[in-house]
Amino acid sequence: MSSSAASGGSSQRMFQLKTDPLTGKSEWVVIEEEEEDNGNQTTTKALLATTSYLDMLNDTRRNRAYRQAIDKTVTKPCHVLDIGAGTGLLSMMAARAMGLDSKGSSSSTGMVTACESYLPMVKLMRKVFRANGMDGKIRVINKRSDELEVGLDIPARADILVSEILDSELLGEGLIPTLQHAHDKLLVENPQTVPYRATTYGQLVECSYLWELHDLVNREAEVSDGIHLDPSGMGGLLGVKKQQFAIHCDAIKEEIKLVTKMCSLNICSICYKSYREPFKVFDFDFWRRPDSSRETELQIKATNDGTVHAIISWWLLQLDSEGTIFYSTGPNWIRCPSDGKELKSSLLGSGNWCDHWKQSVWFTPSSRLPVFKDEEVQLHAVHTETSISYEFKTLNEKKEIAHLDFCTQDCQIVLSPERNALYGDSGWRCLMLNAIEKALQQIVHPLCLVADDSIFLTIAVAHLSKSAHVIPLFPGLGKKGSKYLQTVAAANDYTMDRIEILKKKKDLQSTLQDSRKINLLVAEPFYYGNDSVLPWQNLRFWKERTSLDSILSKDVLIMPCKGLLKACAVYLPDLWQSRRSLLEIEGFDHAIVNTTLGACGDLPVTEDGPFLPFFVWQCGESKILSEMTTILELDFSKPTSPCSGKTQFQFRESGMCHGFVLWIDWVMDARDNIVLSTGPDKRYWKQAVKLLSKPVEVRDDDSSSTEIEAFFDPCNGELILKHAFLTNQR
Structure with missing residues (x-):
């Protein structure tokens, strides 16, 4: 979903792109700034109903930690700036700490500014302020924080920054550039901040499920069905993006083997530091201007033979400057083994389930990185403004072997980890191929329409039937899908003269000359980039089948039926x-x-x-x-x-x-x-x-x-x- 804003008069309107998953059609929805309910109220609710705001507001540990830290930090009248204010919870906490709440007006010169760029949330925040007697006591600005100007939007630089612009990886919501601009333009010198610091930690793990999510090349090598989605020598042609993925790792804790383990539960902090597992990666201080990027070299000693499939990482939030209030997104197997403050905070587990913050998983680029007991694994970590990445090498290797990339960017297809795992699953492939083979046995000259984005079914039909002609619609993949098919044609034993690529869907009718009609229509169903929809929102192919009814043969086979x-x-x-x-x-x-x-x-x-x-x-x-x-x-x-x-x-x-x-x-x-x-x-x-x-x-x-x-x-x-x-x- 994308949006844009345009100012005009005393109100502002925002245009949001809303897509109908059953038709693929998009429309711009106008969201007005005015408080009163209007015709878009239902649309606005629908846009917000499946966000993580409610889950976050139900996180009592988070809410309590922020309240305690704000009460400790906002101890006198001052200017507090809340960036990414949401419903305004942190702004109200700061206003109450200064005596600006509904219990009576304060004679102090303190003020709170709530900055929120998302217009539907601004509307909701104002309603929350009104319900809590805070209407008019907190200044609300509907802008990005990097659009704020001192003297225009706010009267002076703020003394205290409160914020919660963190994702599961920590940096993905723009934490670093937001802090940089705030320190440069919006905050006093040496400001106070809530949170005070964030630290990222990690562990090296062996887990077959995590391996399945990213290693299509080796899994496909173990399947002998003749279909090669990622042929040998073309590593990276099909696979997951090189990034961290948010996953609830507690759900697979029984399948995870720590390649390096922690010491016993009564270890001291000195022993813990030398052991370096879990290992600290980066500190990010909110109270000072952060660097755009940094690098660090880590040496981690293996205590078991094993295979590193991934790094599981999380972050620890220190909310107050004294280091007494913490919040962790660590998995629940990370437990506190002693009363030492540093050890306690570093090993703090999350303690309760929440969906707004999960653990992050970085897949090992080399699908199987073997390590041996007492071997030191060298890990190179880098952070940019928005992400953290890793590169492995052992003392026995100068550098891990990178994926070969013989194809151009325009034919590489990036999949979700789950879709990548599915394409390597032997049971799923066998089922789909069995169904396709049985369908092809019933048709003499198959003219197959692939109604979704299934590259697997497109290749399978062309590979299994030498007489088949295949027309993939590829509504999401488009040109990238056709270039991919051309690249893998030889490896899958078909020629492109049997694949008919449409420039536009409306060209399908003219493509079917000489009274040819579709006699096989197939779908997985799968729509590229449509990973977070309800199951029945994958029925777009049924809509396609309906609209194309006139060009389907009377005995057309539909799969799924x-x-x-x-x-x-x-x-x-x-x-x-x-x-x-x-x-x-x-x-x-x-x-x-x-x-x-x-x-x-x-x-x-x-x-x-x-x-x-x-x-x-x-x-x-x-x-x-x-x-x-x-x-x-x-x-x-x-x-x-x-x-x-x-x-x-x-x-x-x-x-x-x-x-x-x-x-x-x-x-x-x-x-x-x-x-x-x-x-x-x-x-x-x-x-x-x-x-x-x-x-x-x-x-x-x-x-x-x-x-x-x-x-x-x-x-x-x-x-x-x-x-x-x-x-x-x-």
Whole structure:
């Protein structure tokens, strides 16, 4: 989503690009500055409902730490600047610490400036201020902080900076350039800041799942199906971006082996320093102007034989200058082993699940970096203004062997880690190839339309059938996809004369000359760059199939031929807690933000929370409480039409039900029952989560069951879900 702003008169409007995932069409949505509700209110709520604001505001550890640090720092009247103010929570904390709260006006000369660039949040912040008697007591500026000018936007430089512009990697939200500009233009010399400092830490780990997420080359070498998505000698042609990825590593803690381990729990801080595991990478001081980039060399001693697949890293926030208030995003296996302050803070685990900050994972560029006990691994770390990167080498190697890059930038395809892992999964590949082979056996001269961005299916059809002609639509990949197909053609035993590349979708009709019609339409389904959508928002190919009905043969084969919308009841206490309605946060009323920010738990009966796209297996503590049941069937052999269905299921586990998980199982071949499941027991797909307003206690006997009814409208891609918990009299 992108946005732009234009000033005019006393108000400001912002244009946001909103994309319909079922059609691929985009439209600019106008968001006005005025406080009153207008025609865009529903749109604004939809844009904010699946953001991480609510999850962050439900993080009691974060809120308490900031409140304690602000109370310690703002001890007299001064000018406090809050950059990235959000709902204004930190601004209100600072105003209260100076006596500017609703309990009475202060005669001091103190002031608080709340700077927030995102207009919908500015509107919401003003409502929060009004609800807390802070309206008019805090100056609100709807600009980026680097657009602020002293003497124009603020009367003088600020004495104290409070901010929370941190992502899971720490730097990705522009922390460094924001601090640089603030120190240069907006803050007094030697200002006070909350937070005071951030430190990044890391551990070297061996984990087969993390290896699967990035090493397509070696995984594909272990599969003998004749399909080469990343052929030998073309490393980097297809794969994940060289960056840190945010992952809930606690979810895979049983699969992680620390290549270097910590000392015993009663170690002293001196021993810990010499051991250097977890190792400190960089310190970032908020109270002084940071450098744009730095480098450091680390030597880490291995205590086990093993293979380094990744670095798991996190950060520790020191919020006060004295070093008594901390917040960590570390995994929960990092526990405090002693009372020593330095050791305690360095080894602090996160302690509770939250989705706004996870751990970061940097994949080893060499897919298998073996290390041996007592060997020293040399690690070169670099940070830029927005990211941290690593390069490995051991004492036995001058430098690790980099990926070869024989292709130009315009034919390299960057995938999400989950999509990369899926393309290397032998079970998935076997299932898809089996379905394609059975379809091709039924067609003499296949004319295949690949309706989505599946490079795998495009190559598979061309590879398996020498008579097949393939037309990939590639709505997201576009020209990059066609250049990629040309690059890998020889390795996959097909020629480009059997691949018909369209410049535009509207050229499809003219391409089909001599009354040729599509007799095979396939999709995974997969849409490039569409990684965070609800399962039914991947039904764009059904829309395509409908619009192209006139050029499909009467006996056209559609793959997948059906979609089964399935559901189960789940125990998800961590996710429910993170999305529950807000009341007070550290003494400030936030109830007004609930519907706008997509609250689910503790909603009034008349309100309905949104569907949330999540990898359920990464949602903290979880348990499937019921059988997995089909609610409705989607028939792709026919044009789109509204669908509905109803089902009832029993519970197989007793416990608290926090909601339902929904997903689509794709029926690739109904005759041979070839079904691809994307349920909560599968790691490579996100499911949809519908949380209940109140958790319901259920029993694994005949005394209770659930009835679910679903309605799907293909015109707008919306799914409506109704449910009822049934109690049987015994």
